[in-house]
Amino acid sequence: xxxxxxxxxxxxxxxxxxxxxxxxxxxxxxxxxxxxxxxxxxxxxxxxxxxxxxxxxxxxxxxxxxxxxxxxxxxxxxxxxxxxxxxxxxxxxxxxxxxxxxxxxxxxxxxxxxxxxxxxxxxxxxxxxxxxxxxxxxxxxxxxxxxxxxxxxxxxxxxxxxxxxxxxxxxxxxxxxxxxxxxxxxxxxxxxxxxxxxxxxxx
Amino acid sequence: xxxxxxxxxxxxxxxxxxxxxxxxxxxxxxxxxxxxxxxxxxxxxxxxxxxxxxxxxxxxxxxxxxxxxxxxxxxxxxxxxxxxxxxxxxxxxxxxxxxxxxxxxxxxxxxxxxxxxxxxxxxxxxxxxxxxxxxxxxxxxxxxxxxxxxxxxx
Numbered sequence: 001x002x003x004x005x006x007x008x009x010x011x012x013x014x015x016x017x018x019x020x021x022x023x024x025x026x027x028x029x030x031x032x033x034x035x036x037x038x039x040x041x042x043x044x045x046x047x048x049x050x051x052x053x054x055x056x057x058x059x060x061x062x063x064x065x066x067x068x069x070x071x072x073x074x075x076x077x078x079x080x081x082x083x084x085x086x087x088x089x090x091x092x093x094x095x096x097x098x099x100x101x102x103x104x105x106x107x108x109x110x111x112x113x114x115x116x117x118x119x120x121x122x123x124x125x126x127x128x129x130x131x132x133x134x135x136x137x138x139x140x141x142x143x144x145x146x147x148x149x150x151x152x153x154x155x156x157x158x159x160x161x162x163x164x165x166x167x168x169x170x171x172x173x174x175x176x177x178x179x180x181x182x183x184x185x186x187x188x189x190x191x192x193x194x195x196x197x198x199x200x201x202x203x
Numbered sequence: 204x205x206x207x208x209x210x211x212x213x214x215x216x217x218x219x220x221x222x223x224x225x226x227x228x229x230x231x232x233x234x235x236x237x238x239x240x241x242x243x244x245x246x247x248x249x250x251x252x253x254x255x256x257x258x259x260x261x262x263x264x265x266x267x268x269x270x271x272x273x274x275x276x277x278x279x280x281x282x283x284x285x286x287x288x289x290x291x292x293x294x295x296x297x298x299x300x301x302x303x304x305x306x307x308x309x310x311x312x313x314x315x316x317x318x319x320x321x322x323x324x325x326x327x328x329x330x331x332x333x334x335x336x337x338x339x340x341x342x343x344x345x346x347x348x349x350x351x352x353x354x355x356x357x
Contacts, residue, residue, distance in 0.1 A: 157354075158347020166323045166340050175292050182288075182296075182326055183303060185337035189328065190307055196330040197282045197309045 005071055013067060016060040023048040023056065207277065208255075211248045212301040212314045214283060221274045223249040228267035235264060283313040287327040289339070291318055 048056075175182075186193070211217055223245055233240045245253065252270065253261045260266055286300060301314050319327075322338035329335075 154348070154351045158350040159344060161350050162340070162343035162347045165343055166321075175288060175290055175296055178324055179296060179299070181324075182300065182337075185326065185335075186300070186303055186307075186328070189335045189337075192333065192335065193284070193304075193308050193328065193330065196333055197284070197312060 005074055008067075010067070013060060013064040016056065016063060020053060020056045020060060024053060206255075206310065208248065208251055209298050209301045209305065210251065212297065212316075214278060214313050214315060216248070217274060217278050217313065220246065220249045220252060221271050221278070224252065224267050224271040224274070227253075228264040228271060231262065231264035231267060277311065278313075281311040281313045282309055282330075283315065284308075285315040285317055285329045287317040287319050287322065287329070287338075289318070289320055289322050289324050292316060 207217075211220060223243070226243055227245060227249070230240050230242050234242070252274070253267070256266060256270055261270075284304065292300075297314075297316060304312050304314055322340050323343075324339035325337045325342065327334060327336050327338050
């Protein structure tokens with residue numbers, strides 16, 4: 001709109017200048033000469049004096065200046081308004097964009113946080129489960145080891161005690177005290193000994 | 204033959220007695236031929252054997268030789284067992300064990316006494332084909348599985 005007004009002002013000024021130029025020419029060259037063939041229509045333009053020309057010139061210049069000033073003022077006001085609107089628009093857009101981006105960022109942050117918490121929970125659950133499994137395994141292994149040691153102890157304790165007793169008895173066995181035991185054992189194996197000897201087995 | 208006295212129980216001892224008797228018989232023969240030889244001293248067991256000869260003159264070499272030969276035959280034919288004890292048994296115990304074996308198993312049985320301290324006590328009786336292990340060691344080890352229940356019960 002501002003540009004239109006400026007163009008309109010420029011047109012007016014150009015028209016005035018054209019009139020001035022024409023008037024000037026008229027002043028210089030007099031009236032328009034009739035066509036040579038005689039059938040002429042003579043146009044007589046009014047005489048413009050120098051003062052008129054100066055006046056018109058001034059008026060044109062002033063009108064031009066005024067138009068330009070008006071146009072400039074209008075342009076400036078429009079520009080300011082437009083600039084303000086643009087600023088506002090930019091600010092709004094920027095704010096919107098930033099807010100949108102921030103919102104998106106917050107959302108993605110929330111999603112990431114939630115996902116991380118979820119993973120952490122899962123990991124914690126997995127670790128706890130693993131810990132339980134390990135504890136169960138360790139308990140089981142300990143129990144197996146305990147049973148193994150108990151069995152070994154049961155198995156070897158007797159032999160160890162027997163070995164201890166045998167070692168403790170040493171070589172100082174009192175055979176006189178064993179007399180009854182020896183005869184009792186011979187009596188116990190009497191039948192087998194008889195069988196062996198009567199079968200004709202000789203050492 | 205007269206019953207072999209319990210004092211002669213081991214094959215080695217009987218061999219020794221046989222050797223003594225043969226040597227005695229040889230000396231008797233030399234004396235019979237007029238040699239001036241001294242009769243060897245016989246061990247108690249060999250003397251007992253000579254004394255057991257009934258109805259014959261034990262001063263004759265052929266009689267003594269016959270006895271020695273009979274004892275040799277006895278040695279070859281008699282069954283034998285070995286008794287392993289934890290220590291050297293006193294003579295009285297040996298006599299008692301030999302007496303039991305000859306009374307209950309076979310009159311002619313020969314007994315060899317062996318010593319093995321590892322058995323700790325009791326005895327191991329061996330025949331040609333069997334072993335009768337009555338040693339303390341074997342008894343203890345055989346019943347070692349009883350120790351834990353006994354400990355638990357106490």
